[in-house]
Amino acid sequence: MQLLLITLAIVLVFVVIVQVAKAVELISVIKEEDEYRQDISKSMSFWFALTGLFLFAFIAGTAYTEYDKFLPTPASEHGVWIENLIIVTLVFTGVVFLITNFLLFFFVWKYRYRKNGRAFYFPDNNKLELAWTVIPAIVLTVLVAMGIDKWFKIFSEAPSDAIVLEATAKQFSWYLRYPGADNELGPRDFTLVNSENELGVNWNHESSKDDFLSDELVIPVNKPVLVKIGALDVIHNFYLPEFRLMMDAVPGLPTKFWFRPTITTAKMREIKNDPEFDYELACNQLCGSGHWNMKRTVRVVTEEEYKVWLSEQKSYYEQNIKAKEEAPAVAATAQDTAAAQVAAADSAIAKAE
Amino acid sequence: MATTAIHEHGASHTAHAGGHHHEETFFSKYVFSMDHKMIAKQFLITGMAWAIIGGLFSVLFRVQLAWPDETFPLLETLFSNWFDGGKLTTESYYALVTMHGTIMVFFVLTAGLSGTFANLLIPYQIGSRDMASPLMNALSFWLFILSSLIMLASVFLPTGMASGGWTIYPPLSALPQASAGSGMGMTLWLISMALFIASQLLGGVNYISTVLNLRTKGMTLFRMPLTVWALFFTAVIGLLSFPVLLSAAVLLIFDRHLHTSFFLSDIYVGGQALDYSGGSALLFQHLFWFLGHPEVYIVILPAMGMVSEILAVNSRKPIFGYKAMIFSILGIAVLGFLVWAHHMFMSGMNPFLGSVFILFTLLIAVPSAVKVFNWLTTIWRGNIRITPATIFALGFVSLFISGGVTGIWLGNATIDIQVHDTYFVVAHFHIIMGIAAFFGMFAGVYHWFPKMYGRFMNETLAYLHFFITFIGSYLIFWPMHYLGLSGVPRRYYSFNEFKAFAEYGDMNILITVSAVVVFFAQFIFLINFFWSMKKGRVVTVQNPWKANTLEWTTPLERIHGNWPGELPVVHRWAYDYSKFEDGPDFIPQTVPMTEQEIQMEKNAKH
Numbered sequence: 033m034q035l036l037l038i039t040l041a042i043v044l045v046f047v048v049i050v051q052v053a054k055a056v057e058l059i060s061v062i063k064e065e066d067e068y069r070q071d072i073s074k075s076m077s078f079w080f081a082l083t084g085l086f087l088f089a090f091i092a093g094t095a096y097t098e099y100d101k102f103l104p105t106p107a108s109e110h111g112v113w114i115e116n117l118i119i120v121t122l123v124f125t126g127v128v129f130l131i132t133n134f135l136l137f138f139f140v141w142k143y144r145y146r147k148n149g150r151a152f153y154f155p156d157n158n159k160l161e162l163a164w165t166v167i168p169a170i171v172l173t174v175l176v177a178m179g180i181d182k183w184f185k186i187f188s189e190a191p192s193d194a195i196v197l198e199a200t201a202k203q204f205s206w207y208l209r210y211p212g213a214d215n216e217l218g219p220r221d222f223t224l225v226n227s228e229n230e231l232g233v234n235w236n237h238e239s240s241k242d243d244f245l246s247d248e249l250v251i252p253v254n255k256p257v258l259v260k261i262g263a264l265d266v267i268h269n270f271y272l273p274e275f276r277l278m279m280d281a282v283p284g285l286p287t288k289f290w291f292r293p294t295i296t297t298a299k300m301r302e303i304k305n306d307p308e309f310d311y312e313l314a315c316n317q318l319c320g321s322g323h324w325n326m327k328r329t330v331r332v333v334t335e336e337e338y339k340v341w342l343s344e345q346k347s348y349y350e351q352n353i354k355a356k357e358e359a360p361a362v363a364a365t366a367q368d369t370a371a372a373q374v375a376a377a378d379s380a381i382a383k384a385e
Numbered sequence: 386m387a388t389t390a391i392h393e394h395g396a397s398h399t400a401h402a403g404g405h406h407h408e409e410t411f412f413s414k415y416v417f418s419m420d421h422k423m424i425a426k427q428f429l430i431t432g433m434a435w436a437i438i439g440g441l442f443s444v445l446f447r448v449q450l451a452w453p454d455e456t457f458p459l460l461e462t463l464f465s466n467w468f469d470g471g472k473l474t475t476e477s478y479y480a481l482v483t484m485h486g487t488i489m490v491f492f493v494l495t496a497g498l499s500g501t502f503a504n505l506l507i508p509y510q511i512g513s514r515d516m517a518s519p520l521m522n523a524l525s526f527w528l529f530i531l532s533s534l535i536m537l538a539s540v541f542l543p544t545g546m547a548s549g550g551w552t553i554y555p556p557l558s559a560l561p562q563a564s565a566g567s568g569m570g571m572t573l574w575l576i577s578m579a580l581f582i583a584s585q586l587l588g589g590v591n592y593i594s595t596v597l598n599l600r601t602k603g604m605t606l607f608r609m610p611l612t613v614w615a616l617f618f619t620a621v622i623g624l625l626s627f628p629v630l631l632s633a634a635v636l637l638i639f640d641r642h643l644h645t646s647f648f649l650s651d652i653y654v655g656g657q658a659l660d661y662s663g664g665s666a667l668l669f670q671h672l673f674w675f676l677g678h679p680e681v682y683i684v685i686l687p688a689m690g691m692v693s694e695i696l697a698v699n700s701r702k703p704i705f706g707y708k709a710m711i712f713s714i715l716g717i718a719v720l721g722f723l724v725w726a727h728h729m730f731m732s733g734m735n736p737f738l739g740s741v742f743i744l745f746t747l748l749i750a751v752p753s754a755v756k757v758f759n760w761l762t763t764i765w766r767g768n769i770r771i772t773p774a775t776i777f778a779l780g781f782v783s784l785f786i787s788g789g790v791t792g793i794w795l796g797n798a799t800i801d802i803q804v805h806d807t808y809f810v811v812a813h814f815h816i817i818m819g820i821a822a823f824f825g826m827f828a829g830v831y832h833w834f835p836k837m838y839g840r841f842m843n844e845t846l847a848y849l850h851f852f853i854t855f856i857g858s859y860l861i862f863w864p865m866h867y868l869g870l871s872g873v874p875r876r877y878y879s880f881n882e883f884k885a886f887a888e889y890g891d892m893n894i895l896i897t898v899s900a901v902v903v904f905f906a907q908f909i910f911l912i913n914f915f916w917s918m919k920k921g922r923v924v925t926v927q928n929p930w931k932a933n934t935l936e937w938t939t940p941l942e943r944i945h946g947n948w949p950g951e952l953p954v955v956h957r958w959a960y961d962y963s964k965f966e967d968g969p970d971f972i973p974q975t976v977p978m979t980e981q982e983i984q985m986e987k988n989a990k991h
Contacts, residue, residue: 034459035459035462042905046908046909046912049846049849049909050846050912050916052845053843053845053846053849053913054843056844056845057843057844057845057922060844061922069770069771069772072771072844073769073770073771076771076776076848077769077771079848079852080771080776080779083852083855083856084783086856087856087859090859090860090863091859091863094863094864094867095867098864098867098892101867101871101888101889102866102867102870102871103870103871104871104872104885111803113799114799114800114802114803117797117799117800118794118800118803118870121793121794121797121800124793125790125791125793125794126790128754128786128790129786129787129790132757132758132761132786133783133786133787135761135765136761136764136779136782136783136786137783139761139764139765139767139769140764140769140779143700143764143765143766143767143768143769144769144771145768145769145770145771146768149768150701150768150963150966150970151700151701151702151766151767151768151962151963151970152702152766152767152963153702153703153962153963153964153965154702154703154705154762154765154766155703155705155706155707155960156705156706156707156708156709157705157706160706160758160762161706161709161755161759164754164755164758165751165755168750168751168754168755169748169751172747172748172750172751172793173747175747175793175797176743176744176747176797178797179743179747179797179798179799179800180740180743180744180799182799183736183739183740183743183798183799184736184740186799186802187736187739202653203563203654222651222653222658222662225653225658226658227656230653232653264652264653264654265556265560265563265652265653265654265655266554266556266557266560266563266654267554267556267557267666269731269806271874273871273872273885274872274885276802276803277802278731278802278805278806279731279733280731280732280733282666282667282732282733283556283649283650283651283652283666284649284650284651284652284662284664284665284666285650285665285666285667285733287733308884309884310884312883312884312885314874314883315874316805316806316807316874317554317806318479318549318550318554318557318876319557319563320479320557320563320564321474321475321476321478321479321548321564321878322475323479323876323877323878324475324874324876324877324878324879324880324882325878325882327882327883
């Protein structure tokens with residue numbers, strides 16, 4: 033019933049619009065063609081100019097009200113470089129955007145059709161063409177240079193004292209693996225992958241024995257952090273929005289990104305005036321139906337807090353693998369003992385008879 | 386290469402000579418036509434049908450984004466396959482997003498835009514009877530229909546349409562275990578696209594041969610209207626780049642069905658370690674984007690060509706900088722092949738490669754800027770007649786500026802680290818491709834409708850269509866820049882899981898409401914189009930827009946072979962509007978140059 037009424041209402045609106053349009057057309061053919069064209073050009077270019085004004089107000093207005101939301105405070109060293117580059121680009125492109133759009137809307141009004149008017153035959157002018165080829169080329173070259181300079185700095189080798197950790201994505205979650213006290217992640221081998229060992233970690237290797245997994249990503253402020261990124265099944269993307277950091281996680285192709293976080297979670301809570309604020313890790317490459325739901329909390333802490341947190345973590349090997357390796361030996365001994373007892377009892381009984 | 390035109394008598398083998406009628410059945414006239422004008426309309430109507438479907442899909446997923454906690458029993462009744470408990474399922478959301486992109490980019494803006502206007506305008510504007518091979522032209526359309534039917538069939542699959550994004554990156558698109566849509570939905574997508582590519586190649590070869598070989602006497606290359614230049618370069622780009630997408634699709638089919646490892650390596654999915662090894666997921670991306678980037682120029686160039694034409698005719702002034710416009714199209718075409726990996730800045734490819742693509746990508750802004758400045762100079766000091774075509778052409782220029790400048794942000798890879806795969810990208814490509822290219826298409830339809838159907842479209846409905854769509858589109862896509870800059874990722878079913886992304890609720894509602902309004906406003910255009918076809922105001926003069934180009938010298942009643950009797954002879958370029966202070970404000974291409982004009986040419990300093 034509701035559907036029927038809505039459909040009827042929409043159809044009615046369209047019918048009214050079409051009837052009005054037909055009536056207007058009937059009236060317009062009575063006028064002399066040039067007269068009609070002059071009148072419609074005047075009214076439509078007026079509305080067009082007004083539209084331009086409205087759109088400008090909309091853009092300026094929303095930019096003003098949303099200002100604190102876009103360009104959130106960058107939480108990393110290179111994030112500040114990106115923000116500066118954005119501002120320079122915004123100024124150049126913003127000026128061009130405003131001037132050219134303004135000229136468009138203005139010219140349409142100013143040079144609207146007059147039936148006794150005459151256009152100015154101006155087919156070309158090489159000086160003008162040169163000017164507006166060379167000037168944009170120079171501006172863009174500057175932007176390219178600024179961009180490439182920072183690009184190579186961001187993708188330089190991580191400092192040797194960087195904290196290394198590994199993020200492996202899967203549908204629809206993350207393995208966050210830390211190297212433990214030896215600061216070396218245990219080697220992985222695809223041939224070892226199975227449902228008990230999805231990462232294919234080689235547990236026989238010494239460096240694996242102190243690695244641990246974490247639900248949260250915890251990192252110390254002002255220290256370089258190198259994230260080794262990978263995926264088990266499809267392409268994902270390791271994305272830390274406030275840190276201006278993202279890198280695709282590709283099965284079979286290890287990737288990485290290093291950065292220096294500059295603002296602790298506590299400090300960012302003050303800046304945003306939000307005691308509930310937390311940095312978040314998200315996935316940023318479509319990876320299936322759960323793509324939007326791969327969240328982990330990220331905490332940036334002081335160096336002392338980080339050391340404390342590290343000391344509290346138990347290695348994955350201790351908790352999960354070692355126990356299993358020792359249990360069969362214990363069980364076997366118990367079984368032998370039990371079997372011996374049974375055998376002894378049997379022989380005792382046999383002797384008794 | 387022939388720069389002089391071939392004489393009429395060579396061309397008469399390709400099509401019926403003008404003026405002679407023969408018995409036509411319904412099927413030979415409307416269905417299996419080999420006439421370029423009818424084939425153009427076939428592409429147009431099919432494109433319009435796909436546009437409604439693609440637009441409807443976007444309304445459905447936008448509703449989910451604006452009201453993620455609401456249920457919609459009404460929508461569930463209509464689209465029961467995709468809804469569960471009154472909400473879109475996550476799998477269907479991604480399927481709708483994927484198909485929206487595929488439909489709009491390929492079926493509407495490639496086939497519907499260049500298929501329509503290349504077919505309509507190339508033979509008309511160069512003075513030829515029909516395309517070089519009318520049979521191949523018809524084949525191109527019928528392959529497109531076959532491709533469309535297969536893609537349409539995938540909409541009704543129980544396992545769902547393809548759902549890995551229109552970019553269909555493997556491994557997601559290669560493994561049905563990773564996503565239901567990667568089963569039969571993806572198989573049909575690949576078959577459909579293979580046929581689509583064949584259709585495009587046949588069309589492109591035809592357009593190129595026709596432009597190079599069938600120009601009428603006096604129609605040198607540098608007297609061709611800009612529309613033809615744009616369509617010509619579009620066809621060349623398509624011919625060079627579509628085969629690479631085909632190769633990517635074929636290799637993906639092999640990985641999916643023959644267990645090869647072109648794109649797959651070290652995969653553990655659904656509790657199983659799979660035995661693919663040695664492949665590179667990045668290889669697919671390179672192959673895909675090698676087409677993918679030129680594809681966006683294939684979409685925009687025809688629109689640019691038509692806008693140049695329409696602005697010149699309606700400003701009663703030459704297009705400013707005709708040669709510069711041609712060379713900027715050439716520049717865009719060439720550079721367009723050198724920028725593909727700007728879609729891959731964060732893919733894990735070698736950063737050095739990234740730096741090379743920053744350079745070329747920002748360079749391509751130069752010819753694009755030249756075009757904008759030339760359009761502005763064209764209307765400067767013109768006598769601007771507003772017609773529906775004019776106002777859409779002007780809207781195109783505004784949208785091209787707005788969408789184009791954010792390309793400079795994205796092309797600078799350092800900034801892309803922040804905005805890659807966020808709503809900033811969605812805003813950019815929708816404004817410059819989704820909306821601007823559509824406006825070019827609308828301008829073309831409104832302008833050449835009198836030629837196609839001998840009637841005018843209703844102007845009141847047209848202006849209403851324009852203002853609602855123009856304002857509405859800005860309202861939809863402008864706020865997405867803010868979302869993207871603050872980090873909101875694209876292709877998210879819901880933003881509510883993340884505190885950082887959840888605060889955009891109001892903006893999402895504004896976007897969705899605008900999208901629904903704009904979607905319904907397109908029906909104003911559709912009603913106008915179909916009603917005017919039969920009942921529109923009749924065109925009584927041969928050249929209602931008082932334009933210079935050759936299509937307006939054909940008779941009102943359209944005939945096979947376009948001109949009765951001899952083909953027109955061309956004596957001048959297409960842009961002599963308001964050349965002299967007195968006299969008519971236009972001089973068609975067929976009018977011979979006067980002595981005075983020849984002298985002026987000799988003395989002219991440019």
